[in-house]
Amino acid sequence: MENSYIISLDQGTTSSRALLVDKNGQIIQIEQEEFEQIYPKSGWVEHNPKQILESQLRVCHKLIESTKVDVKNISAIGITNQRETTIVWDADTGEPIYNAIVWQDKRTSEYCEVLKEKGFTKYIRENTGLVVDSYFSGTKIKWILDNVEGSKEKAQQGKLRFGTVDSWLIWNLTNGEQHVTDYTNASRTLLYNINTLSWDAKLLEELQIPRNMLPEVKPSSSIFGEYEIKGVKIPIASVLGDQQAALFGQACLKKGEAKNTYGTGCFLLMNTGKKPQYSNNGLLTTIAWGLEGKVTYALEGSIFIAGAAVQWLRDEMRLIESAKETQQIAEDLEGENPVYVVPAFAGLGAPYWDMYSKGAIFGLTRDTGSRHIIKATLDSLAYQTRDILDAMQADAGFNLKRLKVDGGAAANNYLMQFQSNLLNKEVVRPKSIESTALGAAYMAGITVGIWTQEDVLESKNVDQVFEPTFTKKQRKKMYKGWKKAVKRTMNWDNNKK
Numbered sequence: 001m002e003n004s005y006i007i008s009l010d011q012g013t014t015s016s017r018a019l020l021v022d023k024n025g026q027i028i029q030i031e032q033e034e035f036e037q038i039y040p041k042s043g044w045v046e047h048n049p050k051q052i053l054e055s056q057l058r059v060c061h062k063l064i065e066s067t068k069v070d071v072k073n074i075s076a077i078g079i080t081n082q083r084e085t086t087i088v089w090d091a092d093t094g095e096p097i098y099n100a101i102v103w104q105d106k107r108t109s110e111y112c113e114v115l116k117e118k119g120f121t122k123y124i125r126e127n128t129g130l131v132v133d134s135y136f137s138g139t140k141i142k143w144i145l146d147n148v149e150g151s152k153e154k155a156q157q158g159k160l161r162f163g164t165v166d167s168w169l170i171w172n173l174t175n176g177e178q179h180v181t182d183y184t185n186a187s188r189t190l191l192y193n194i195n196t197l198s199w200d201a202k203l204l205e206e207l208q209i210p211r212n213m214l215p216e217v218k219p220s221s222s223i224f225g226e227y228e229i230k231g232v233k234i235p236i237a238s239v240l241g242d243q244q245a246a247l248f249g250q251a252c253l254k255k256g257e258a259k260n261t262y263g264t265g266c267f268l269l270m271n272t273g274k275k276p277q278y279s280n281n282g283l284l285t286t287i288a289w290g291l292e293g294k295v296t297y298a299l300e301g302s303i304f305i306a307g308a309a310v311q312w313l314r315d316e317m318r319l320i321e322s323a324k325e326t327q328q329i330a331e332d333l334e335g336e337n338p339v340y341v342v343p344a345f346a347g348l349g350a351p352y353w354d355m356y357s358k359g360a361i362f363g364l365t366r367d368t369g370s371r372h373i374i375k376a377t378l379d380s381l382a383y384q385t386r387d388i389l390d391a392m393q394a395d396a397g398f399n400l401k402r403l404k405v406d407g408g409a410a411a412n413n414y415l416m417q418f419q420s421n422l423l424n425k426e427v428v429r430p431k432s433i434e435s436t437a438l439g440a441a442y443m444a445g446i447t448v449g450i451w452t453q454e455d456v457l458e459s460k461n462v463d464q465v466f467e468p469t470f471t472k473k474q475r476k477k478m479y480k481g482w483k484k485a486v487k488r489t490m491n492w493d494n495n496k497k
């Protein structure tokens, strides 16, 4: 145990990362590689599964080379991943039969309407904890089977495998020996019963998905297989969806504790303890993790576009050269900003769940410049978070004292201060905003006996606490403007209404 390390593989929406974590929970080194985002049609988002795998393997091996770590000292690998993204591959050849359909993809919206019309809303909510939305894997699997020639027959014959990104990686890391996933990833498929912890026969039947395509589901803290590096077999000792991993990495181990991760999207999760709590306000009920024989549940508010809106400013609008510069631009723009950006580029997630909403900019006048739009785009991350937090507090029946934050855009001081002002709460940022990767590492460390849950609780170092400074009047006025703007984007793209 003297020189014990964990490798955390963090397969995100825009990049694959590998982190080396030492036995004190310190990050020694991070390697990262971006990969291609494929947009074949409006509202469609795909990844090449081979690029996901190859970039993930490259950063893993680069990490070992750059740190010169002795692989014999790597005690375990933890995997955390973008959730819901759907891959179907041939069991014999291991070849994907279609690109990965990404969580943001909206192509199955119409079929979701059919599910709603057939009366599945209540059933899905009570059994999977989810809402009927194209976000989740189930309808994406159905789309692949309906649209890739010959796939339905192959699936019936047991010749196809489905996996979220974790399953795809593990299948390949173990040379096709293991077809597995964990509770957290399964709970995002629309096919998994979170009460009985089993695949749901009624939903499989409705979506015409053969049971034999689906992976075995294990607790997040388990041995999922072994990955051999330089002749050393390293156990894969944790798997968690990235948002659940961040909840664990932020040490939200007690009921009522919450974190918000500002990445491509924004995901606010609250630990709700050992029983699923259902929302009356458009939030999801999901599995937080399975650990030491127990299942912990969470309430989740999912925002589809957060940091991605900042990428849009950079790549499509070309108003900035880097995400980082938005902080200074927003801080320099004094006074009230009458502009609102609603980044509903992939519809609206919680609490609105409107697949037909489209993005819009409101409040333009003759003197509006790029600075106003940039600032309003950052503000939109905070407004969307306020929407979720209001819903969560209503469901929980109590008010949170503080919000723990992490993810790439949590580095932005302007945004964090505005967030605190808008929530009228402390916003607490840890020294390392790599909570996702750390969560998977901690969980793997617990599985192989390097750490305990108490060690995780003691691991948190605060970088900065942002304190609210707005008056009640200011807060109310600004939030009212946001609600008005959101309302006007809703149902925009629905031809039926």
Ligand SMILES: Nc1ncnc2c1ncn2[C@@H]1O[C@H](COP(=O)(O)OP(=O)(O)O)[C@@H](O)[C@H]1O
Pocket: 012, 013, 014, 015, 262, 263, 264, 265, 306, 307, 308, 309, 310, 311, 323, 324, 325, 326, 327, 407, 408, 409, 410, 411, 412
């Ligand atoms: N300083 C910053 N200010 C605002 N947004 C930022 C900043 N740094 C990164 N981002 C945004 O955060 C996202 C990257 O965060 P990350 O946690 O790595 O995302 P993911 O895991 O979803 O790929 C990008 O969408 C980027 O635009």
Ligand SMILES: O=P(O)(O)OC[C@H](O)CO
Pocket: 011, 012, 013, 014, 081, 082, 083, 084, 103, 241, 242, 243, 263, 264, 265
């Ligand atoms: O890759 P991220 O960090 O944007 O997370 C994606 C989420 O898991 C989607 O549900």
